[in-house]
Amino acid sequence: MKWSNQFTGRLQGIDFKLVSWLQNIPRGLIYFLPWVLLFPFVRFSKFHDYAEQRLARGLAWGIAVPFLVLNFVPGALPRYSMPVIAPASWLLAMGCAGPALQWPWEKGTRDDQTWAKIVALFVGVGLIVGGIGYPVTAVVLRNRQQVKKAAAEINSVVPPNETLYAVDPEYQPVFFYVKAPLEYVSSVQELPADARFFLVQTDKETEATNTSRWASARAHLRARVRDYRKRELLLFEVGP
Structure with a gap:
């Protein structure tokens, strides 16, 4: 349910940013650097x-x-x-082993020795990046993961065995890391009578606070959770 709702939100264009969207392809290619630089030199006819x-x-x-x-x-x-990295690695391995790599200006002959040196250089760069770059990046970004921080705030309040109701939440990546079972409803009035914890966006704060949905209880604001987009989700607990 979490995955289907989040993916549906992406397909609907929720939180769409044109600049980020235009950068998708260049940023996607970066995941396969430096190997992606060799693809223009693969010649199918050389197999x-x-x-x-x-x-x-x-x-x-x-x-x-x-x-x-x-x-x-x-x-x-x-x-x-990122899943296309698997077939991309397969194709590039075939090109290197073929050998099917060729400079555009080469006519009929291949400089296999030069290509072997280039491939060896790329392997060395990959080992350096993988052995040093990724661990360093992980340490630097550890304290910048706003989504996980927001989820940790929710998890500290909501027990993992309690259902958490999300009221018209739109796309919320924080839900991937919430431990409690999630249920989605369209409005505060659709919350079940036995609901104990629920989330709303800021525009529904007044409605959530003043609702008479529960006869002998009321909703108490427990936390204001801010995600990486600087948007707030309000976590309420129903009680006396």
Whole structure:
């Protein structure tokens, strides 16, 4: 339910930002640096086996079409296209082993020794980035993960065995990290009589505070949760 609602929100273009959307393809290509720089030099005709040529073309289509489609979805994020790294790695491995890498100005002959040095250089760069760059980045970003911080605030209030009701929440990535079971409702009036915890957006604060939905109880504001978009979600608990 969490995944379906969040993905639906992305398809509907909720929280759409044109500048970020235009950067999807360049940012998606960065995930496969430096190897993506070699793809323009792969020549399908250099595969001697016809079956390999067909496989290489199939992999190319299997990379290009999903990559473009996923990154053109309104509200999509570059990481959604990361699964194409698998066929991209396969195709590039075939090109290196073929060998099917060739400079545009080469006519009939290949400089295999130069390509071997380039591939070795890229392997070295990949090892350095993977061994040093990623751990350093993880440490730097640890305290900047606003989504997980917001989820931690919710988890500190809502027990994991209590249902958390989200009232017309739109797209909220924080829900991926909430431990309590989630239920979605369209309005405060749709909250069940036994609801104990619920979330609303700021425009529904007055309604949530003053609702007479519960005869012998009322909603108490427990937390104001701010996510990476600087938007607030209000967490209420129903009690005496």
